[in-house]
Amino acid sequence: MNLSSNLGKSTLLASAVFWGILGSKVLQITFMPFVLLSFIPIFICVASSVIVSICPIFWLTERESFNKKRIFKAYFPYYAIVVFGICVLAIIDNSFSILAIAFFSSAFISTCQSWVWFAKEEQP
Amino acid sequence: MKQIVILIAAVLFSLLFYGQSVGLNLALFAVLALVLLLFYNLKKFRDRGVLLHSVAYLLSAVLVFVHRSSLSVMANLLMFVSLVGAVSESQSSIYLKWLNGLYTSIAGFFHRNIDRQEASKASNWKQKADLPQLAKLIGIPIVFIILFVLLYRQGNPVFEGLIARINFDFINLQWLLFTLMGYYLFSNIAQPVLVEPATSADLSVSNNLLETANFSEASLKKEQQLGTTLLGLLNLLLLVYILTDIISINAMIVSKASELSIQVHNGINTLIASIIIAIIIILYFFRGNLNFYAHNRILKNLSFLWISLNVALIVLIAIKNQNYIGAFGLTYKRIGVYVYIFMTLIGLLTTFLKVLNLKNLAFLFRSNTQVAFMTLLLLSGVNWDRRITQYNLTQAQDFDMDYLIKLSNRNAILLYDLKDSVAISETQKRAIEKKYQYYIQELQQRNWQELNYDNFSLDLLKTESNSVFK
Numbered sequence: 352m353n354l355s356s357n358l359g360k361s362t363l364l365a366s367a368v369f370w371g372i373l374g375s376k377v378l379q380i381t382f383m384p385f386v387l388l389s390f391i392p393i394f395i396c397v398a399s400s401v402i403v404s405i406c407p408i409f410w411l412t413e414r415e416s417f418n419k420k421r422i423f424k425a426y427f428p429y430y431a432i433v434v435f436g437i438c439v440l441a442i443i444d445n446s447f448s449i450l451a452i453a454f455f456s457s458a459f460i461s462t463c464q465s466w467v468w469f470a471k472e473e474q475p
Numbered sequence: 476m477k478q479i480v481i482l483i484a485a486v487l488f489s490l491l492f493y494g495q496s497v498g499l500n501l502a503l504f505a506v507l508a509l510v511l512l513l514f515y516n517l518k519k520f521r522d523r524g525v526l527l528h529s530v531a532y533l534l535s536a537v538l539v540f541v542h543r544s545s546l547s548v549m550a551n552l553l554m555f556v557s558l559v560g561a562v563s564e565s566q567s568s569i570y571l572k573w574l575n576g577l578y579t580s581i582a583g584f585f586h587r588n589i590d591r592q593e594a595s596k597a598s599n600w601k602q603k604a605d606l607p608q609l610a611k612l613i614g615i616p617i618v619f620i621i622l623f624v625l626l627y628r629q630g631n632p633v634f635e636g637l638i639a640r641i642n643f644d645f646i647n648l649q650w651l652l653f654t655l656m657g658y659y660l661f662s663n664i665a666q667p668v669l670v671e672p673a674t675s676a677d678l679s680v681s682n683n684l685l686e687t688a689n690f691s692e693a694s695l696k697k698e699q700q701l702g703t704t705l706l707g708l709l710n711l712l713l714l715v716y717i718l719t720d721i722i723s724i725n726a727m728i729v730s731k732a733s734e735l736s737i738q739v740h741n742g743i744n745t746l747i748a749s750i751i752i753a754i755i756i757i758l759y760f761f762r763g764n765l766n767f768y769a770h771n772r773i774l775k776n777l778s779f780l781w782i783s784l785n786v787a788l789i790v791l792i793a794i795k796n797q798n799y800i801g802a803f804g805l806t807y808k809r810i811g812v813y814v815y816i817f818m819t820l821i822g823l824l825t826t827f828l829k830v831l832n833l834k835n836l837a838f839l840f841r842s843n844t845q846v847a848f849m850t851l852l853l854l855s856g857v858n859w860d861r862r863i864t865q866y867n868l869t870q871a872q873d874f875d876m877d878y879l880i881k882l883s884n885r886n887a888i889l890l891y892d893l894k895d896s897v898a899i900s901e902t903q904k905r906a907i908e909k910k911y912q913y914y915i916q917e918l919q920q921r922n923w924q925e926l927n928y929d930n931f932s933l934d935l936l937k938t939e940s941n942s943v944f945k
Contacts, residue, residue, distance in 0.1 A: 375648035381819040423589050428574070431582035463585045470589050 352409060354402075357468050361401060362394045365461035369393065393457075400458065401465050404430070409469055422472035428467065434459055448475035477515070481661045484511050488657030490846045491924055493650055497539065497548055497924035499726050505536030508555065508664065517560050524565040528558040528572075535852060542858050543927040544885065550855035556580060557848070564674050568841045569848055571670075571677045578670050578867075581664035624819035682838035686767045702760040706777040709756075713749070713784045720791050739799050742792045743812060750819050753785050754826050758836065766833050775830060782827050789816050804871035805863040806860045806878065814854070823848045860886040876903050880910060888915035888929075 370386055408426050409419065438455035445451035487507055491500040509529055512520075519525050538547045559579050560572030578586070590706065628635040720742075731862040757778050765771055795811045825842045828834065864886040867874035876899050879890060891911040894904055918933050 365590070372652060375652050420589060424586075424671050428578045428582070428673075431573075431585065432577055435581045463582055467585050467588050 352406070352469060353472055354406065357465055358394070358398050358401060360468060361397045361461045361465045362390065364464055365397050365457040366390055366393050368460050369453045369455035372456055373449060377448050396458070397461055397465075400462055404434075405462065405465055405469065411472075419470045419472060425468060427466050427470075431463055434462055477665070480511065481658060481665060484661045485654050485658035488661070489650055489654040490559060492657075493653045495922055495924040496897050498543055498921065499540055499668055499929045501548065501551060501926040502540040505533055505551070505555070508661075509533065509558075512558070512562055516667070519562050521566065522561075522565045525561045526559075528554070528561040529639055531852060532558045535855065538855050539927075541928045542855070542885065543929070544858070544860075544883070546851075546859070547855040550851050551846070553607040553851065557662050558738055563669050564678070567597055567674055568837070569676050569844045570840070572675055573673060574670050575667065579667040580660065580663055583666070583668050584659060586668045587666065593730070613906075617782045621666055659757050671822070676926060679833075681836050682841065684763070684766055684833045687764060687936065693770075695765055696770070698760065698765055699768060699771055702765070702774045703777060705756065705882040706774065709786060710777060710780050713781070713788070714743075715785060717787050717791065720788075724791065724794060737797065739795050739812065742795055743815070744820065746788055746792050747795045749788060750785055750822065751775075753781055753821060757781070757826055757830060758839075758901070761830050762836075766830075779827065782823050786820065787819055792816060800866075800871070802872050804867035806875075807859065807863070810863075811857065818843075820845065856883055864889050864893075868897050880906050883915040884910065884917065885929075887911045888932075 366386075366389065370389070409422055409428075411420050412426070413419065438459045441455050442451050484507055488504070491504055491507075509532065520529070521729040532551075535547065535551040535554040539551045541547075553573070556576035557569065557572050559575065560567070560574065560576030563575040563579055564571070579835065624638060628638050651853075677741060732931070734837055760774065765774070792803050792922050793813070793816050796809060796816070822843055824844075825839055863882065867879060876897075880903065887907075887910050890907045894907045899907075917935065918930050
């Protein structure tokens, strides 16, 4: 599994979604240093969620007869539904604040896309 | 062409929902979603199940427009998910339709992305379109045009004035993001996907029990003896309980709402425990080959008797609940008791059919979920706030006016109309007037997307009052 590449791409995607949503309301040119600095906490969030919630599924279930695409089709639907539910509840719990919408939307999109990137990796 | 259709749908989605609460927009969204599903999956709409789901979805959308209640919105969302699931696979169980519909709606894009065929199509499209060349064609001229516009505006005051007049305020980034969300939703549902292997597994399981090869008559005889003894004694116990309950109902003179409440809730707790245990016991004994055992007639009859006695228990609880409602009025909790009683009755009926017709556990899950689903749709067709208010003020012996005032604004007009016909305090009258005025103001301030039936009935009231003045 190409974890480093996946984490890099997921961090970029999560940052783009997060600042894209937040920027639609509050972004100013003076925020630029914060945007760059935010890559560090976003990377930590992305790495921890991908390593804790996605990688173990591939590590534990991957076999010769059960490749990454089959793992994706078998487990991703439930993962997506659970993560979507958690994100929606968190957004409602935070009274639809723009920060919560930006954070949880980026979490949902980047984790789902991370699954796609893992599943699309070439088999050794 | 197909992308353009989704794009148009996404723009309409924004037009309907951006910055609006629900009302007419949810009904129009139902039509839009149905048209999109039809456009992409015309063949699937030849199936009767899909057509029925479409009708149910449209009906739930009409109910949102008429009642605008949380229950009708919830029913509408569930119908949407069911319809998408039915388009995915119409032959699956209702809960699989929900799973497929929900998955399609929230992550269909990611699923299709992984599909090999789709991926190869995408790569062909990319090769044909030559994406880097397209990026250069769009990106480089834009960069240079911006650069030269910035340069030229320094050198010519007329040109600068012209540039200063260009106003980009109409571009609302949040509106664009909202449209993008609409695009994501419509692109997800346009080609519904399946959750595998759950869907295949569901399709392969029939509703009928099959006799297995390891058929030991001796062990079945022992099981049959145990079942007969257990169910026989339980029937006797339940019969005694029901007789004492009938005596207590006849002797009951209750003047306090709290006492009656305790009696109804204790009865409900007994009912919950009794029905759950009854169903588990019956399912245990009739889980396999005992269904095909030649000498199972007594056990079957005892099971049917046990089910009938539980139905009698339900009737007693319904009588207590009705006494409670007649004396102290309707509330959501008391209606909830009736819903629970109805669902329990259906649970017992399906258990009876399971034993009678040799059905399996899948049959129980499928039929009960289907009934629960239909019940939700039917319940969302009633304006409960209005119904509770009307019943309490016209038929109940006693009522709690503060409870009625605290209900949603959907009873505001009725409360206002009936406030002089009941004995209430001046403070309560003022609270009703305030609630009415607030509701009328809210109705008048709604945008066209948020309109519902009450807006039109308000217009009718205005027209009538104007004609009276003339």
